[in-house]
Amino acid sequence: MAAPPPGPSPLVPLRLSDEQVATAADFHESYARTVLAEARSAGGPSTEALIEAASAYRLAGQWRLLVAPDRAVRETLAQAADLFTEAGLAYGAYLRASLAPREVERSTRDSWTRQLLLHGTPRNTDDAVRRETDALLDHPQQQTYLLLACAMTADEDPAARDRLTAFATTSPHRVGVVPVGSLAMPVRMFWGLALNLLDEDSGHAAASYAATLSELSRAYARSVELAMANKLTWSKAAAPVDVADLDVIGAVAMGVRRFGEVRMRRLLADVAGELSAVAEVPLNIGIRVAGPPGPEPPEPQVPPTSGPPTPGVR
Numbered sequence: 001m002a003a004p005p006p007g008p009s010p011l012v013p014l015r016l017s018d019e020q021v022a023t024a025a026d027f028h029e030s031y032a033r034t035v036l037a038e039a040r041s042a043g044g045p046s047t048e049a050l051i052e053a054a055s056a057y058r059l060a061g062q063w064r065l066l067v068a069p070d071r072a073v074r075e076t077l078a079q080a081a082d083l084f085t086e087a088g089l090a091y092g093a094y095l096r097a098s099l100a101p102r103e104v105e106r107s108t109r110d111s112w113t114r115q116l117l118l119h120g121t122p123r124n125t126d127d128a129v130r131r132e133t134d135a136l137l138d139h140p141q142q143q144t145y146l147l148l149a150c151a152m153t154a155d156e157d158p159a160a161r162d163r164l165t166a167f168a169t170t171s172p173h174r175v176g177v178v179p180v181g182s183l184a185m186p187v188r189m190f191w192g193l194a195l196n197l198l199d200e201d202s203g204h205a206a207a208s209y210a211a212t213l214s215e216l217s218r219a220y221a222r223s224v225e226l227a228m229a230n231k232l233t234w235s236k237a238a239a240p241v242d243v244a245d246l247d248v249i250g251a252v253a254m255g256v257r258r259f260g261e262v263r264m265r266r267l268l269a270d271v272a273g274e275l276s277a278v279a280e281v282p283l284n285i286g287i288r289v290a291g292p293p294g295p296e297p298p299e300p301q302v303p304p305t306s307g308p309p310t311p312g313v314r
Helices: 018-041 047-065 069-086 091-099 106-119 132-138 140-153 158-170 187-198 205-228 231-235 246-259 261-272 277-290
Strands: none
Touching (some): 018 047, 047 069, 047 246, 069 277, 091 140, 091 246, 106 132, 106 140, 106 158, 132 140, 140 158, 140 187, 140 246, 158 187, 187 246, 205 231, 205 246, 205 261, 205 277, 246 261, 246 277, 261 277
16 A cells, blocks of 8 residues: 655654654664563563553554654554553554554454443443452553544444444543643543544534644644753753653544545644644654545534534644
8 A cells, every 4th residue: 555645744843853763662662572571581571561661662653653644653653552561551543543554454343342341331240250460450541542543433333333323422431631642631521532432423523523633733832832942851862741742642643534534634724723733743653553434434424513513623
């Protein structure tokens, strides 16, 4: 499959060079391999070692997304996803579903949905049914990432989509403010995105989704621009910031696949207004990660309304 034409280079607004990016990516990838090698020589990786290695691969993948997004998704971030999953963290499912949903098998998708509905629902099941490692899903952040993964991969299963919609709509996280991700955005924003993905027949879902992407990209720009102010740490690729934020990039890729690239670009232009070049970085990478444009989904004809676009974002 031919790669789409490259968009604007993110290195210019981020004031980074190819050498800086390659050095940072190689460092984190080397560290991940070292952690795994040492853990295996000691009898096998513990959960802590798996998470440490997965986090390093995740950082390496973020840097590679700036210059080689296809390789980053196919190799580095796929490795991170596998290790997060092995460690019992739903973030691995999110990486797979947002960056490479076509590789998610139906049995895996069904397992994700069962886990989410079991562990995200008030305790009305025998604790013996719950695996010990699944206790990690009690955390709002992990539930959020698993919900997004399920929402992205439920398009071919109307029954699962209905169950997920009912679950997400009635969850307290739907209006929650627990911070999620490196940008510490409130959990309700991500549950709104998931509900938009599940509401693909609504003419308002795409507009609501684009509005949230605009907010996320502006939050990314604020975070990165603050980090860039410290020229020493930024030049050494040592700033404490996700240079290619996977929450934003993954969300963009999912939106493009669900609603179509042309439609999402138009809606983003409508709601985002003038975005800084830095704010556009994760949007452009997310569109690239989504892959070559396919047939655009038909846009539903929806009568005007004075109410909010959907119950998903605000």
